[in-house]
Structures are given as C-alpha cells and as structure tokens.
Amino acid sequence: MSSVPVSAYLALALILFCIGLYGALTKKNTVIVLISIELMLNAVNINLVTFSKYGVNPSITGQVFALFSIAVAAAEVAVGLAILISLYRNRRTVNIDEMNQLKN
Amino acid sequence: MENAWLIPLFPLVSFLFLLLFGKKLKEASAFVGILLTLASLVYSILVLIERFSESTFKAEAVWLTIGNLELTAGFEVNQLNALMLVIVSLVSFLVHTYSKGYMHGDERFPVFYAYLGLFTFAMLGLVISPNLLQTYIFWELVGVGSFLLIGFYFYKESAKAAAKKAFIMTRIGDVGLLIGMILLFWQTGSFEYDEIFAAVEEGAISGTMITLTAILIFIGAVGKSGQFPLHTWLPDAMEGPTPVSALIHAATMVAAGVYLVASLFPLFNASETAMLTVAIIGAFTAIFAATIGLVQTDIKRVLAFSTVSQLGYMMLALGSAGYVAGVFHLMTHAFFKALLFLAAGSVIHAVHTQDIEKMGGLWKRLSFTGPLFLIGTLAISGVPLFSGFFSKDEILIAAWANGNYPLFWLAVIAAFFTAFYMFRLFFMIFSGEARSEMKNVHESPSVMTMPMVVLAVLAVVAGYVNTPWFGTFLGDWLVEGNEALGHGHIEGPGWIMIVATVVSLLGILLAWMMYSKKSISRDWLSSRAPLAYGIVKNKYYIDEIYNQSIVFGAKAISLFLRFIEVFLVEGLVKLTTAAVQGLGKTGAKIQNGQVQTYGTIAFVGLAVLIVIYALTGGYL
Numbered sequence: 001m002s003s004v005p006v007s008a009y010l011a012l013a014l015i016l017f018c019i020g021l022y023g024a025l026t027k028k029n030t031v032i033v034l035i036s037i038e039l040m041l042n043a044v045n046i047n048l049v050t051f052s053k054y055g056v057n058p059s060i061t062g063q064v065f066a067l068f069s070i071a072v073a074a075a076e077v078a079v080g081l082a083i084l085i086s087l088y089r090n091r092r093t094v095n096i097d098e099m100n101q102l103k104n
Numbered sequence: 105m106e107n108a109w110l111i112p113l114f115p116l117v118s119f120l121f122l123l124l125f126g127k128k129l130k131e132a133s134a135f136v137g138i139l140l141t142l143a144s145l146v147y148s149i150l151v152l153i154e155r156f157s158e159s160t161f162k163a164e165a166v167w168l169t170i171g172n173l174e175l176t177a178g179f180e181v182n183q184l185n186a187l188m189l190v191i192v193s194l195v196s197f198l199v200h201t202y203s204k205g206y207m208h209g210d211e212r213f214p215v216f217y218a219y220l221g222l223f224t225f226a227m228l229g230l231v232i233s234p235n236l237l238q239t240y241i242f243w244e245l246v247g248v249g250s251f252l253l254i255g256f257y258f259y260k261e262s263a264k265a266a267a268k269k270a271f272i273m274t275r276i277g278d279v280g281l282l283i284g285m286i287l288l289f290w291q292t293g294s295f296e297y298d299e300i301f302a303a304v305e306e307g308a309i310s311g312t313m314i315t316l317t318a319i320l321i322f323i324g325a326v327g328k329s330g331q332f333p334l335h336t337w338l339p340d341a342m343e344g345p346t347p348v349s350a351l352i353h354a355a356t357m358v359a360a361g362v363y364l365v366a367s368l369f370p371l372f373n374a375s376e377t378a379m380l381t382v383a384i385i386g387a388f389t390a391i392f393a394a395t396i397g398l399v400q401t402d403i404k405r406v407l408a409f410s411t412v413s414q415l416g417y418m419m420l421a422l423g424s425a426g427y428v429a430g431v432f433h434l435m436t437h438a439f440f441k442a443l444l445f446l447a448a449g450s451v452i453h454a455v456h457t458q459d460i461e462k463m464g465g466l467w468k469r470l471s472f473t474g475p476l477f478l479i480g481t482l483a484i485s486g487v488p489l490f491s492g493f494f495s496k497d498e499i500l501i502a503a504w505a506n507g508n509y510p511l512f513w514l515a516v517i518a519a520f521f522t523a524f525y526m527f528r529l530f531f532m533i534f535s536g537e538a539r540s541e542m543k544n545v546h547e548s549p550s551v552m553t554m555p556m557v558v559l560a561v562l563a564v565v566a567g568y569v570n571t572p573w574f575g576t577f578l579g580d581w582l583v584e585g586n587e588a589l590g591h592g593h594i595e596g597p598g599w600i601m602i603v604a605t606v607v608s609l610l611g612i613l614l615a616w617m618m619y620s621k622k623s624i625s626r627d628w629l630s631s632r633a634p635l636a637y638g639i640v641k642n643k644y645y646i647d648e649i650y651n652q653s654i655v656f657g658a659k660a661i662s663l664f665l666r667f668i669e670v671f672l673v674e675g676l677v678k679l680t681t682a683a684v685q686g687l688g689k690t691g692a693k694i695q696n697g698q699v700q701t702y703g704t705i706a707f708v709g710l711a712v713l714i715v716i717y718a719l720t721g722g723y724l
Binding site (some may be wrong): 021024026027033066097099100101 | 611696697698700703706707
C-alpha cells in the first residue's frame with residue numbers, strides 16, 4: 001500500500017496540470033480547451049486526495065472536498081457546453097481565435 | 105525745461121499712432137509724423153534757449169529698488185544734451201518732411217514713418233538720459249530702429265544682409281559697453297554720470313580700472329560710430345532708403361558713439377591711455393576711410409566712407425582733449441552730411457541710379473540740387489567761411505596742442521583726401537557731358553528741396569557760433585561750470601588754419617584737374633600702382649578678412665554645436681519617444697481579446713512572481 005511514494009502522486013498531478021494548461025492556452029478548438037480545463041481540475045483533485053491521505057494531518061476532509069470539486073466541475077461543464085452550443089449557433093464556429101469579443 | 109521729457113514722447117506717440125492707424129491714413133501719415141517731430145523740434149529749441157540762461161536741470165524718480173540699491177530713471181538737460189536735442193529733432197524733422205516726397209508711392213509708406221518715429225524717440229531719449237543704464241536701454245532701442253530702417257526694403261537680399269550686419273556689428277561693440285558699464289557700477293555703485301565723475305575725481309577708482317572701463321565703453325562707441333575695426337556695417341547700411349541714411353548715418357545714430365564718449369569725457373580724461381587709444385583709433389579711421397572713399401563709385405558709399413572718416417575726426421578731437429572741437433564738429437557734420445545725403449537722395453530720385461560713373465552733366469538739369477550739393481561739399485571739404493572749415497580747424501588745433509604730431513599730420517592728409525574725393529564725387533555727378541540715357545531727369549518736388557535749403561543755410565552759418573574771429577560762443581557755453589571738460593577754446597598756432605585751407609584747396613584743385621578739366625588722366629595713379637588701387641578699391645579686404653576668420657570660425661562652432669544638437673540631443677529625445685511608443689504598441693498588441701493570450705500572460709506573470717519569491721526568500 002505504502003509502496004507508492006507521495007512524490008509519484010504529486011508528479012502525476014503536476015504532469016496532468018501542465019498538459020491541461022498547455023492545452024488550455026494553445027488549442028484552437030474550444031471543446032478541447034474545455035477538456036483541458038477539466039484535466040487541470042482533476043490534477044487539483046489528485047492533489048487534494050493525496051494530501052488527505054499523506055499530508056501533515058491526514059483526514060477525510062480532503063476527499064470530501066475532492067467530491068465537491070468534481071460535482072462543481074460537472075455543473076460547470078454543463079453550463080460551459082451550453083454556452084458553447086449557443087455560441088456555435090450564433091457564430092457557426094468553435095474556433096477560439098474568432099471569439100475575441102472581450103476586445104470590444 | 106522741466107518738461108523736457110516730453111520731447112522724446114512726441115515721436116513715440118507718432119510711432120504708436122501710425123502703428124495702429126497707419127493703414128487707414130496711407131500717405132497722410134506723413135503729416136502725423138511731421139507735425140509731431142515739429143513739436144519736438146520747437147520744444148527742443150525752447151529748451152536750448154532756456155538753457156542759455158539757466159543751469160543744468162535734472163529730474164529723477166526711483167525706478168527699481170533692489171535691496172538698499174535704488175535704480176533711478178529721469179532726464180537731464182545739460183549743455184551737451186540741449187544741443188543734441190536740437191540737432192536730432194531738427195534733422196529728424198527735416199528728414200520726415202523730405203521723406204514725404206522721396207517715399208511717395210511706396211506701399212509701406214506709413215510703416216516707414218512709424219519706424220522713423222521709433223528711431224527718433226530712441227535717439228532723443230538717449231540724449232537726455234541722466235545715467236548709464238538708461239543710456240544703454242535707449243542705445244539698444246536706437247539699434248533696433250536702425251535695424252528696421254536699414255532693412256526697410258527687406259525683399260532685397262542685400263538690404264536684409266545689411267540690416268543684420270549693422271545689428272550684429274554694433275552688438276559686438278555693445279558687449280564692450282555693457283561690460284564697461286557693469287565694471288563702473290561695481291566700482292562706484294552707481295550708474296549716474298555725476299556720481300561716476302565724482303568717484304573718478306576723488307580717486308576712488310584705480311587708474312587701471314579707469315583705463316579699462318573707458319576703453320570698454322569706447323568699444324561700444326566704436327561699434328555705433330563705425331570706427332575701425334567695426335566700421336564695415338556703415339557702408340553696407342546704405343541699402344536703406346536715402347532719407348534714413350541722412351538721419352541715421354549722418355546726424356544721429358553714428359553720432360551716438362561720439363556723444364557717449366563726450367558725455368563720459370571726464371572719465372576718459374582721467375586716463376591717458378584711454379585718451380590716446382581714442383585719438384589713435386579716430387585718426388586712423390579718418391585716414392583709412394578717406395582712402396577708401398577715393399575710389400568708390402557708388403554715390404552713397406562715398407558719403408558713407410566720408411561719414412566714417414569724419415567720425416574718426418570727432419574721435420580724434422575727443423581723444424586729444426578737444427571736447428569742444430569734437431562736439432562742434434559733431435554739430436556741423438550733422439548739418440552738412442545730412443544735406444549731402446538728402447541731395448544725393450535727390451540726385452538718385454532724379455536719375456534712378458547710384459553709380460556715379462553713369463552720371464554726369466547734371467548741373468543744368470538739377471538747377472536746385474546742384475548748388476545745394478556744392479554747398480555741402482564745400483562745407484565738408486573745409487573751404488574757408490563754411491561751417492566745416494571752423495570745426496575741422498578746431499580739431500586740428502586740438503590735435504596739435506595735445507602734442508600728437510603724427511596724428512595731426514594724419515588728420516591733415518585725411519583733410520586733403522576728403523576735399524579730393526568729395527569734389528571727385530561732385531564733378532563726376534554734375535560736370536561734363538550729359539548722358540543720353542538720362543532724358544527724363546527732373547528736379548525734385550519742393551517738399552524735398554526745402555529741407556535741403558534749411559540744411560544748406562545751417563551748413564554755411566553753423567560754423568560761426570564758434571570761430572577764432574568772432575568769439576567762441578559755443579565752446580565757452582559748452583564747458584561753462586565744468587572744468588573737467590577743458591577750455592572753451594584751445595589756442596593754436598595761426599599757420600594751422602592756413603595749412604588746412606591750402607590742403608583742402610589743393611584737394612579741390614586736383615579733383616578739378618582730374619575729373620572736370622581732365623588735364624590729368626583719371627587712371628594716372630591706378631595704372632601706376634594697380635596693387636594699391638586694388639587694395640583700396642576692395643576696402644582693404646576687411647570684409648573678406650572678417651569672412652575668412654571670424655565668420656568662418658563662428659560657422660565652424662555653429663556646425664559643431666549643430667552636430668551635437670542633431671546627434672546627441674535629438675538622438676536622446678528620439679530614443680525616449682521611441683521607447684514609450686514601442687511600449688504602447690506592444691501593450692496594444694497584447695490586448696487582442698483572445699482569452700488564451702490573457703491566460704498566457706497571467707501565467708507568465710505568476711511564474712515570474714514565484715521565481716522572484718523563491719529567489720528572494722519572500723523578503724522583498
């Protein structure tokens with residue numbers, strides 16, 4: 001059980017977070033960007049679970065938070081996809097480069 | 105006399121009035137100028153008459169208070185000032201009248217009268233100033249007025265250049281005057297003439313300091329009076345309209361230098377070196393300019409060089425302790441030189457050229473101008489019974505009595521040259537065959553000839569106020585109550601007068617034989633000594649030397665400074681603006697509305713913050 005060191009969990013979380021960040025900042029397709037953001041959230045979840053088990057004060061609170069986080073992420077994805085679909089209906093595209101409305 | 109301060113104000117009113125309403129008045133503006141200068145003239149004459157019986161009047165008011173130092177402004181009517189007031193306002197009035205005919209039809213007629221008013225105001229203000237500071241202010245105003253008038257035909261390149269040259273050359277002298285003034289103030293704590301003279305008399309100033317300040321102030325006079333080596337602006341200043349030449353370059357502005365030396369005479373008199381400097385510069389200028397005058401062919405330039413030469417005479421007189429002689433010659437010269445300039449203007453008005461080679465046989469055509477010109481010529485040549493004879497005689501006696509024998513002989517030779525070149529001018533214009541291309545020669549209107557008549561009368565009789573025969577009234581009056589100015593009349597050997605007469609008659613004779621009778625070939629001398637002729641013809645290459653040395657040096661410095669300006673100063677400025685602009689452009693480019701870009705920047709910023717935090721350990 002304790003053969004896997006804590007650094008391995010953290011490294012996995014870090015790698016997942018970096019992949020997510022890279023995807024969120026570079027991909028052109030908005031769907032992919034949303035998926036990348038999910039990746040980053042899940043990297044955070046891994047961290048939460050890891051520290052709830054191997055942290056300075058191990059307790060169940062971290063895992064509860066992870067569950068909350070997953071629930072919130074699910075709601076966020078539902079809302080995000082709904083916005084994306086309505087955007088697609090308006091603009092006929094999911095290319096993120098063309099969504100520069102913030103400028104105006 | 106209490107209201108003498110009004111005298112300079114009349115022309116000032118004329119200036120301001122014409123500045124405001126000149127455009128509407130057109131040529132009627134002449135009457136404004138003439139009337140107001142006439143008022144000045146009448147008042148000046150009244151002041152002069154009053155001054156004969158009363159003593160010097162001086163009124164002052166505090167102008168500025170700096171600490172416990174009070175600068176005053178006011179006016180003073182002493183003998184010299186009263187005399188100058190009359191000379192200046194008289195010549196100014198006559199020139200105003202004359203210009204009505206001469207400038208007729210000029211587009212900027214009212215402007216011309218406005219400038220004349222400004223100049224007259226400055227000059228009259230100058231001659232009643234009771235202290236050096238006020239003198240300096242009016243001195244510079246005179247410079248401005250002359251600049252405007254010389255450059256009146258500003259659309260001519262040469263007139264523009266001449267105006268600038270006159271201004272800059274006199275400015276060079278003014279620097280000397282300013283430094284001398286400041287030194288005097290430093291030494292005596294006052295700008296007042298009286299206090300300076302008192303300090304000089306008490307010996308409160310060291311001898312070297314007196315010499316230094318006197319010479320520095322003399323440099324100012326050299327610039328204004330066109331003495332060597334700052335004389336080159338005066339002949340060029342002939343680009344101005346001819347009445348201006350008569351006003352500025354005969355009677356007023358150029359006399360300002362002589363006036364300055366005369367009014368500071370006690371200061372100069374306290375230093376032998378300064379006096380000698382003044383005398384030598386004066387004598388040298390007199391002979392130097394006279395030789396140039398021998399070969400010039402432009403009617404006004406001949407007169408200009410003769411002015412330079414005559415001013416040299418005045419300086420020689422002052423430098424030889426001949427205060428009366430200098431002031432006397434200043435007065436007579438003002439009359440006959442103004443007459444000559446106005447007559448020359450009348451000739452130019454008639455034939456539309458200034459080249460005397462193209463003139464000739466005008467005696468019958470210009471039956472009025474001719475005799476008037478002759479009177480002026482006789483007066484300046486020092487022919488007996490004319491005014492110039494008496495004043496020149498006084499100067500020669502002063503130079504002799506002072507023991508400057510070489511300078512005396514220089515002055516005698518200069519007198520010979522003067523007689524020669526003036527009659528050369530006269531004969532070339534008026535005698536000989538009439539040129540065919542000058543058919544439409546007509547006499548000037550009476551508004552132009554009348555002022556000349558007045559001046560001609562004065563050129564004849566002005567000398568009789570101070571003669572060895574009928575009493576030295578002017579001289580006695582000028583030095584009355586002031587021993588520092590020397591004697592009213594200096595006794596000299598009687599043969600000096602005979603020498604002067606013979607010399608001037610010889611000059612006239614030679615000119616007659618060469619240019620009228622033509623018994624001596626005109627190029628008798630120039631063909632024998634072509635080198636000397638060339639040098640003199642080119643005015644000793646003084647202009648060229650200045651161009652090669654001083655102007656070149658100034659240009660080199662300005663080029664260097666321009667280099668610094670362009671590459672250093674402007675480079676820095678451009679670098680700053682480019683940096684700011686670049687920053688702005690980059691910022692604008694980043695704000696493109698792409699969420700991803702914002703995210704990247706936020707991430708990079710966070711990373712940088714963390715790196716800083718890690719490196720500094722959180723203590724920043």
